[in-house]
Amino acid sequence: MMLSYSWDYRVVDAIQEFCQQNKHDPQTTRVWICFVCLNQFRTLRDPVPFSVFRNIFQQKVQAVEVVLGLLVPWTQPIALSRAWCAFEFFSALKSDKLAVIIPQSEWEKFEDSLDSSEGVLGGVSNVLEATSKICVEHARATHPQDKANVLKMIIGREDNEVALDDNQRPIDLTKQEQQMCTQVNADIIDEMKRWYCESALVRLEELIAHADNPEAIPINRFCAVAWMLASFNRVPNSCPKARDMLAHAREKLGATETLGIAQIRLYEGTILRKIGASLHDNNQRDEVFAQSLDSFLCSKRIFQQLDATSSVMYSNLMAGIGLLQSLMNNMDQSLEAFEEMAQALDSCQCRTEAVIDFVNGYKCWAITYRNMQHYDQAIDKFEIAMEVARAGDQKYNVWYSDLLLQYACTFAIPERMDSQRADSLCSQVSYILNRLGLREGSNQFRILQDLRRQLEERKPRGDN
Numbered sequence: 050m051m052l053s054y055s056w057d058y059r060v061v062d063a064i065q066e067f068c069q070q071n072k073h074d075p076q077t078t079r080v081w082i083c084f085v086c087l088n089q090f091r092t093l094r095d096p097v098p099f100s101v102f103r104n105i106f107q108q109k110v111q112a113v114e115v116v117l118g119l120l121v122p123w124t125q126p127i128a129l130s131r132a133w134c135a136f137e138f139f140s141a142l143k144s145d146k147l148a149v150i151i152p153q154s155e156w157e158k159f160e161d162s163l164d165s166s167e168g169v170l171g172g173v174s175n176v177l178e179a180t181s182k183i184c185v186e187h188a189r190a191t192h193p194q195d196k197a198n199v200l201k202m203i204i205g206r207e208d209n210e211v212a213l214d215d216n217q218r219p220i221d222l223t224k225q226e227q228q229m230c231t232q233v234n235a236d237i238i239d240e241m242k243r244w245y246c247e248s249a250l251v252r253l254e255e256l257i258a259h260a261d262n263p264e265a266i267p268i269n270r271f272c273a274v275a276w277m278l279a280s281f282n283r284v285p286n287s288c289p290k291a292r293d294m295l296a297h298a299r300e301k302l303g304a305t306e307t308l309g310i311a312q313i314r315l316y317e318g319t320i321l322r323k324i325g326a327s328l329h330d331n332n333q334r335d336e337v338f339a340q341s342l343d344s345f346l347c348s349k350r351i352f353q354q355l356d357a358t359s360s361v362m363y364s365n366l367m368a369g370i371g372l373l374q375s376l377m378n379n380m381d382q383s384l385e386a387f388e389e390m391a392q393a394l395d396s397c398q399c400r401t402e403a404v405i406d407f408v409n410g411y412k413c414w415a416i417t418y419r420n421m422q423h424y425d426q427a428i429d430k431f432e433i434a435m436e437v438a439r440a441g442d443q444k445y446n447v448w449y450s451d452l453l454l455q456y457a458c459t460f461a462i463p464e465r466m467d468s469q470r471a472d473s474l475c476s477q478v479s480y481i482l483n484r485l486g487l488r489e490g491s492n493q494f495r496i497l498q499d500l501r502r503q504l505e506e507r508k509p510r511g512d513n
Contacts, residue, residue: 116141
């Protein structure tokens with residue numbers, strides 16, 4: 050096997066854990082590591098043609114069965130900031146040879162991020178932001194021409210090799226090459242998210258199997274991983290896996306109706322709602338929606354019995370019920386649920402202490418009003434959410450970008466058409482998505498592109 054390695058971190062622990070998990074004998078397992086097997090520092094004194102390194106790295110990636118991609122630190126892997134390592138990582142990914150590894154210490158930091166004091170949505174936001182910072186075109190190399198040539202290899206355009214002396218700057222990437230780099234970034238980000246979701250699922254299932262004390266079960270972490278699984282379609286059968294994981298956790302917690310059970314029931318209802326919304330058969334969809342509502346109402350009953358309705362989690366529950374009732378075309382019940390959500394948010398000071406939950410809840414409320422063609426009420430809820438997000442300094446995350454995007458969509462509706470305002474909001478969304486690394490391949494990016502096309506098509510010809 051081969052380890053894709055950059056400087057500044059230890060590798061022994063992660064390799065030992067990989068061998069243990071995959072039942073490899075550490076005494077006989079051989080790992081090819083570039084800094085040991087290939088002396089690149091000599092090139093500082095005696096430059097070597099790029100083709101020499103290219104051939105060596107390509108041959109190694111093709112020859113080995115596994116390429117180990119080490120994510121350290123997990124929030125912004127150093128290896129992916131180096132051009133050659135990014136090439137190794139991406140080549141292994143495309144040839145289905147990549148095995149991501151991470152030391153236990155980094156995994157614990159990942160789990161700490163999921164167990165955020167900002168709640169489940171705050172934990173998910175931490176992970177989404179951390180895993181979206183990949184940008185291969187910003188990767189570094191000792192020689193500028195090496196970086197240019199490596200990028201051309203990554204995007205499959207090796208026809209014009211860059212060969213410059215130290216006094217020259219390598220050529221800039223063309224617009225098409227930049228777009229190809231963007232797709233590479235999206236592929237790497239998707240793989241990282243998929244690996245984190247599946248690995249977290251395995252570890253949580255192991256935790257359930259060996260937990261003797263129900264109080265040791267990290268409820269927020271279970272719910273955060275379930276949310277990510279249900280929202281990320283790269284994991285096969287992600288929604289059923291998330292639902293089964295929550296059911297196992299609920300069984301482990303026992304028969305006593307606790308806040309932990311109420312929280313799990315909430316996210317079981319959320320996953321069932323997502324499953325139902327994806328179904329095309331009306332009868333099947335109605336059946337799954339009914340199951341979702343049952344789970345939500347069970348959660349609500351427990352919250353009320355425990356006098357815990359003045360809480361962030363209860364507000365999330367009512368937002369979930371509001372969305373579900375809207376999907377079931379029960380609009381009066383939907384608005385009643387959102388009103389109850391607002392009461393819960395006000396009672397627990399969510400404007401300052403659980404900003405993401407507040408913003409997400411009001412966004413869902415606004416979308417419901419928009420779907421009912423009550424545009425003034427929708428705009429009012431959108432603007433309240435935006436004000437709270439800005440006051441809480443939550444302007445650079447996926448929740449805020451989605452809020453702005455949905456707000457922009459409101460001004461693309463013929464009855465409320467305001468192209469200038471929609472364009473301005475789209476520019477803000479584009480800036481945030483680029484800052485987060487969420488470009489081509491992300492759902493928000495696709496919605497943004499569709500919206501911009503709609504706005505362009507509706508422009509009077511004199512504006513072109």
